[in-house]
Amino acid sequence: MAMWWSSVKSRVVLAGVIGCGWTGLLAAAPLLNEPVLPVPVCAGVNADKSLLGKRLFHDFRLSMNNTMSCATCHPLDQWGMDGLSRNVRADDSRATMHTPTVYNAAFNIAQFWNGRAITLEEQVDEAVRVDLGSNWNDVVRKLSLDADYRQDFARLYRGGIQAVNIRDALATFERSLITPNSRFDRYLRGEEEALTRQEKQGYALFKGLGCVSCHQGINLGGNLFHRFGLLQRIGPEGTDDESGELDRFAFTRNPEDQGVFKVPGLRNVARTAPYFHHGQVATLEEAVTLMARGQLGRRLTMGERDLLVAFLRSLDGMPGGECP
Secondary structure, eight states, rough: HHHHHHHHHHHHHHHHOOOOOOOOHHGGGGGTTTTBBBOOSOOOOOOOHHHHHHHHTTGGGGTSSSOOOOOSSGGGTTTTTTTOOOOTTSSSBOOSSSSOOOTTTTGGSSSSSTBBBHHHHHHHHIHHHHHHSSHHHHHHHHHHHOHHHHHHHHHSTTTOHHHHHHHHHHHHHHOOOOOOOOHHHHHTOOOOGOHHHHHHHHHHHHHHHHHGGGGGBBBTTSEEEEHHHHHSOOOOOOOOOOOGSSSSSHHOOHHHGTTEOOOOOOOTGEEEEETTTTOOOOHHHHHHHHHHHHHHOOOOOOHHHHHHHHHTTTTTTOBOOOOO
């Protein structure tokens, strides 16, 4: 147990250093005895590159037919996800799995449900190619016709408008998309009154049941892979889950990765329904019930479920991350 927690703590600290700089890490340093750390208040990214990335994130010219942008599937005013079980791509095909939120993705160990993209830059590359149905030659050609883009890229990047620089700007912007200062974060920083008694009991139950063994760190998840439905299949009756062939095994070809997916982060989880990689669970209450049964072999009482849901609702943060 001590070795496991040492490993978890090391990953959490490293994420804080890489994603948010020393300012964010030092703000969290007194709380390393907890399995969960608050989201740093400062994302620590290059502001000019992030601003350029924000423009690109909303630019329809990144898609094959100028009909979609990154924000189509990750609308920032809807907590970074579209609320659909599976979205429709630029070529009118349907995505194979539920689109996760882009908020706090910087704290994930990898991107996509099976972790096939290690970095946000790799995630951008695949999103442009698969979801937006485009290619970098076409994207560069279209953006190069824009005088403002030519000026901004020339100012910020050696080589101007190139695929590598577009990827970097988009990834920089995505790293800025954090949601600090949830009521739970304020509680972790010492504001006892930030949580209700019920929410504190929910957090204690969350740890006591063992949920925290997978959902820990800054993002309450996102930093490891685990078998989905460890003890029992997870999903409502009649779930049409075609994504079973798109687990981590589909990427690694390691037989031990069959049925394994990235553990999702729980930040803003009350705002990001539907749930799971198949996106066919509509409510947080049902998701909590199914996870307890499938992963822990535990049938929750209604009171236990309500305590856990109350805690999870305290994880809502506010989009931010700008440094003073």
